[in-house]
Amino acid sequence: MTSTGAEVLIRALEQQGVELVFGYPGGTIxxxxxxxxxxxxxxxxxxxxxxxxxxxNGYARVSHKVGVCIATSGPGATNLVTGLANSxxxxxPVVAITGQVKSSLVGTDAFQExxxxxxxxxxxxxxxxxxxxxxxxxxVNEAFFIASSGRPGPVLIDLPKDVAMFACSEKFxxxxxxxxxxxxxxxxxxxxxxxxxxxQKAKHPLIYAGGGIILAGxxxxxxxxxxxxxxxxxxxxxxxxxxxxEHSLFLGMPGVHGFPAANYGLCSADVILALGVRFDERxxxxxxNFAPKAKIIHIDIDPAEISKNVSSHIPIVGDVxxxxxxMLKRLTPVNNQQRLNEIAELKSKNxxxxxxxxxxxxxxxxxxxxxxxxxxxxxxxxxEVGLHxxxxxxxxxxxxxxxxxxxxxxxxMGYGLPAxxxxxxxxxxxxxxxxxxxxSLQMNLPEMATIKAQKLPIKVVLINNSCLGMVRQLEDVxxxxxxxxAIDLEGNPDFCRLAEAYGWQSYRLEKTEDIDKVLIEAxxxxxxxxxxxxxxxxxYVYPMVLADDPLDKMLMP
Amino acid sequence: xxxTLSILVENRTGVLSRVAGLFSRRGYNIESLSVSTTxxxxxxxxxxxxxxxxxxxxxxxxxxxxLIEVIKIxxxxxxxxxxxxxxxxxxxxxxxxxxxxxxxxxxxxxxxxDFSPTSMIVxxxxxxxxxxxxxxxxxxxxxxxxxxxxxxxxxxxxKSKNAKGENND
Ligand SMILES: Cc1ncc(C[n+]2csc(CCOP(=O)(O)OP(=O)(O)O)c2C)c(N)n1
Numbered sequence: 050m051t052s053t054g055a056e057v058l059i060r061a062l063e064q065q066g067v068e069l070v071f072g073y074p075g076g077t078i079x080x081x082x083x084x085x086x087x088x089x090x091x092x093x094x095x096x097x098x099x100x101x102x103x104x105x106n107g108y109a110r111v112s113h114k115v116g117v118c119i120a121t122s123g124p125g126a127t128n129l130v131t132g133l134a135n136s137x138x139x140x141x142p143v144v145a146i147t148g149q150v151k152s153s154l155v156g157t158d159a160f161q162e163x164x165x166x167x168x169x170x171x172x173x174x175x176x177x178x179x180x181x182x183x184x185x186x187x188x189v190n191e192a193f194f195i196a197s198s199g200r201p202g203p204v205l206i207d208l209p210k211d212v213a214m215f216a217c218s219e220k221f222x223x224x225x226x227x228x229x230x231x232x233x234x235x236x237x238x239x240x241x242x243x244x245x246x247x248x249q250k251a252k253h254p255l256i257y258a259g260g261g262i263i264l265a266g267x268x269x270x271x272x273x274x275x276x277x278x279x280x281x282x283x284x285x286x287x288x289x290x291x292x293x294x295e296h297s298l299f300l301g302m303p304g305v306h307g308f309p310a311a312n313y314g315l316c317s318a319d320v321i322l323a324l325g326v327r328f329d330e331r332x333x334x335x336x337x338n339f340a341p342k343a344k345i346i347h348i349d350i351d352p353a354e355i356s357k358n359v360s361s362h363i364p365i366v367g368d369v370x371x372x373x374x375x376m377l378k379r380l381t382p383v384n385n386q387q388r389l390n391e392i393a394e395l396k397s398k399n400x401x402x403x404x405x406x407x408x409x410x411x412x413x414x415x416x417x418x419x420x421x422x423x424x425x426x427x428x429x430x431x432x433e434v435g436l437h438x439x440x441x442x443x444x445x446x447x448x449x450x451x452x453x454x455x456x457x458x459x460x461x462m463g464y465g466l467p468a469x470x471x472x473x474x475x476x477x478x479x480x481x482x483x484x485x486x487x488x489s490l491q492m493n494l495p496e497m498a499t500i501k502a503q504k505l506p507i508k509v510v511l512i513n514n515s516c517l518g519m520v521r522q523l524e525d526v527x528x529x530x531x532x533x534x535a536i537d538l539e540g541n542p543d544f545c546r547l548a549e550a551y552g553w554q555s556y557r558l559e560k561t562e563d564i565d566k567v568l569i570e571a572x573x574x575x576x577x578x579x580x581x582x583x584x585x586x587x588x589y590v591y592p593m594v595l596a597d598d599p600l601d602k603m604l605m606p
Numbered sequence: 607x608x609x610t611l612s613i614l615v616e617n618r619t620g621v622l623s624r625v626a627g628l629f630s631r632r633g634y635n636i637e638s639l640s641v642s643t644t645x646x647x648x649x650x651x652x653x654x655x656x657x658x659x660x661x662x663x664x665x666x667x668x669x670x671x672x673l674i675e676v677i678k679i680x681x682x683x684x685x686x687x688x689x690x691x692x693x694x695x696x697x698x699x700x701x702x703x704x705x706x707x708x709x710x711x712x713x714x715x716x717x718x719x720d721f722s723p724t725s726m727i728v729x730x731x732x733x734x735x736x737x738x739x740x741x742x743x744x745x746x747x748x749x750x751x752x753x754x755x756x757x758x759x760x761x762x763x764x765k766s767k768n769a770k771g772e773n774n775d
Contacts, residue, residue: 166620167623170623171631178619195674228616228677229616229674229677229678230674351672352668352671353668353669353672355668357665
């Protein structure tokens with residue numbers, strides 16, 4: 050039996066368990082859309098391909114499956130780029146399929162031709178330009194395997210229109226031909242032993258855990274480990290939720306806008322156990338001054354992360370869950386009351402954050418804190434990028450792993466709203482709330498229409514300070530006394546009326562005393578709702594570590 | 607320090623661009639590069655000479671490993687190996703020093719590939735040092751053009767770094 054390339058593609062996707070794709074059509078991808086229309090796969094039509102790529106990311110993070118986005122050649126493909134870079138830096142498994150001009154035109158600067166495999170080479174884990182329809186089934190198999198194994202990441206498949214229309218055989222559905230790709234999951238036994246000895250001997254051990262814990266599903270192991278050896282835990286932005294916010298060993302998020310206790314903790318630790326993290330500059334600040342006293346044990350699935358930014362004394366390459374399980378077989382309990390007292394003392398430094406909530410003026414901290422109180426624990430929270438994002442990181446009581454979806458590595462404004470679409474499609478019964486800034490929201494604003502069309506009851510909490518707050522703060526502290534430049538969002542629409550134009554419900558929140566009432570009512574709605582919260586421009590996020598300062602030098606006015 | 611990496615890759619379009627892109631993107635400098643087929647048609651070998659300290663080379667190697675089409679990387683720098691490159695020089699001798707030039711070529715065991723009244727093309731094979739020494743020796747005669755290949759290398763003795771991806775040490 051023969052089918053067309055597009056039919057084989059769709060069957061290969063079905064074989065991978067794909068039920069849903071985020072796609073935007075166009076000429077060269079039309080044969081693929083035609084085949085989707087004849088299949089059981091649902092397409093969610095976004096309003097921009099970038100949003101399709103972010104939605105696939107949100108879907109992947111919540112469903113633990115590979116997210117799929119589809120675009121046409123040329124501008125469709127280039128619109129995916131930001132979304133793919135975002136998934137690349139946050140290690141999220143996504144497969145992107147792009148149409149390409151027909152093979153005979155490739156390389157001629159044809160209408161809507163771009164070299165998307167060339168463009169995405171540095172921001173995909175791998176990519177393919179398919180030249181023979183008989184390769185499609187194998188390529189799809191490989192793409193899904195590569196995207197979801199080892200350190201996950203995006204893979205792009207570029208499919209010329211004629212290849213999608215060719216007749217080809219349907220065989221070879223189980224093929225993989227990847228002689229050079231063998232992710233290593235098991236940690237080296239002797240290194241594991243060394244790591245355990247170092248931890249057991251440590252006076253001030255500290256666990257620095259990141260997105261790898263969530264990707265590996267290792268949160269229970271993490272908690273057992275921390276409790277076993279009485280070590281305090283800090284989690285990165287990508288790792289928030291991997292350790293219970295209310296736990297006595299939790300010091301918070303470290304870094305540039307980190308929790309005081311987390312930053313002091315990193316600076317004073319003598320052994321740091323780094324789990325599924327990459328020592329990003331947002332966490333380490335001045336890398337040469339990072340954790341000056343510490344011996345570093347670094348466990349990561351990606352060998353290239355080991356000693357890339359910060360040299361590690363005991364490196365272990367492997368799946369963080371498997372390695373922690375191996376460590377737990379060796380580690381004996383440490384019950385050290387003095388250490389627990391020290392941790393409690395360190396933790397008290399976080400009271401600074403609590404003090405910043407009180408104020409009679411409506412501020413984002415009160416709103417986020419109230420959200421924590423009202424929303425069910427399994428609510429999926431997405432954010433855009435800016436001060437509001439850091440406020441959610443600091444004040445939302447993240448208690449379940451995988452519930453907090455934010456753009457960590459790339460810091461992509463425009464991520465939150467489309468990611469909420471992906472999240473809600475993956476978990477139709479759960480509540481999904483996107484916390485947005487008025488700058489970021491406008492990056493993928495038209496997705497409000499997608500949300501309406503798909504009947505998704507997503508809630509947007511808009512922290513509206515009429516400016517690009519995070520950049521405003523940066524200008525303010527970097528060039529004190531000078532005029533602020535290019536941060537005023539004059540010309541903003543009335544967001545409530547805008548929401549209504551999209552068929553959403555809306556609320557405006559201006560006073561502290563209305564928070565309860567508005568949030569409770571809005572979150573109870575079965576419709577999409579936008580809550581426009583009017584905030585002072587000068588409401589900034591603290592602490593703040595200035596560029597190249599050590600972590601314990603925090604600005605706290 | 608100069609490192610010689612012998613890399614086995616899948617013989618597919620785009621592999622060279624991925625490898626070269628990785629070097630430029632991460633700020634590593636390729637000194638020389640040579641690519642050719644191996645005894646297996648689906649596998650190619652790249653010999654890359656790269657300058658850098660231990661830490662840089664470690665990162666280069668790990669990043670190269672992340673490329674899906676890279677099958678095996680041998681850093682043969684620390685081993686006994688032979689390396690060869692080929693260079694061609696166009697030289698403009700005068701009637702007076704032509705004989706002397708031919709002697710120099712002879713001393714280095716080079717070859718004369720082309721001979722015309724106004725110029726000569728001479729060829730040499732050898733390791734980096736030999737080629738540089740030869741170039742120095744030719745300079746007084748006036749070099750009009752140089753074309754060089756990247757180096758290729760092989761470990762001495764019975765150890766093969768062959769296309770099966772096996773390293774029988
Ligand atoms: C696509 C993109 N462009 C620019 C930036 C730089 N940037 C970081 S935060 C920020 C301001 C965000 O403003 P807003 O969304 O209103 O959030 P706020 O900081 O006011 O809470 C900007 C411009 C970015 N992160 N992403």
